[in-house]
Amino acid sequence: MNKLILKLVAVSTLVLSFMTMSVLPTKTSAATTHQVQSGETFWLIGKQHGVPAEKLMEMNKKATPLLYVGERLTIPNSITPAEKDLLARLVHAEAKGEPYAGKVAVATVVLNRVDSKLFPNNVKDVIYQKDQGYYAFTPVQNGTINQKADALAKEAVQEALAYRGMGNGSLYFYNPKTAKSTWITSRETTVTIGNHRFAK
Incomplete structure (x- = not known):
């Protein structure tokens, strides 16, 4: 009985680790993020990261240029x-x-x-x-x-x-x-x- 429980625990741990690996982003696929500070605009953030403001808005599903302090934006890759x-x-x-x-x-x-x-x-x-x-x-x-x-x-x-x-x-x-x-x-x-x- 104990062996069966140990096997089930081992299998569950293995399945969980595979699930975690598939959900967590790898270093290469992780997107850059930016936390909005007071006074920042899409234009300023875009210039800072070298990304057009329109592209920033599109990636973050923003219909208007309204930003909130503390909000996190995903920054698309430009050049290396x-x-x-x-x-x-x-x-x-x-x-x-x-x-x-x-x-x-x-x-x-x-x-x-x-x-x-x-x-x-x-x-x-x-x-x-x-x-x-x-x-x-x-x-x-x-x-x-x-x-x-x-x-x-x-x-x-x-x-x-x-x-x-x-x-x-x-x-x-x-x-x-x-x-x-x-x-x-x-x-x-x-x-x-x-x-x-x-x-x-």
Whole structure:
């Protein structure tokens, strides 16, 4: 009788552990959450996490932008931390001394390329893409992409991820004072910010 009870306990424990394993999220599938603080909006939370406000609202089944302090929001994945760091380093090197809007626009060009069928479909491959033996971005060619990104470049990446900034679908940018390619200068200009002209 005792053996039968022990077997039943052992089987029950095994079944319970399998059920628990199937219900509890794994580390890789666990979603990021954010607890709403006083004064926060979907726009601010979206910028902080690099996610569009509309996507945040959709994921959390919100029909209105009303938020409550203490409420927990599920944050959808954007790009990986390594990709964010790489993109921020590119922005830092490419747009050093440029206005903040220009930094956001540089990051947006990379993200637009990821979305375009004309370019690779991830941040790393877009940044390290070569054409006729040359990298698409000067900082990759000269090594300045290996410098640490500053806080402003990181913030610009977050904003570009959330809102794509100015540029109306820009896929290119260049400095008209130093550009030597007649092909790049022939592209349709979308916006000029600081020393950079953006184009598609």
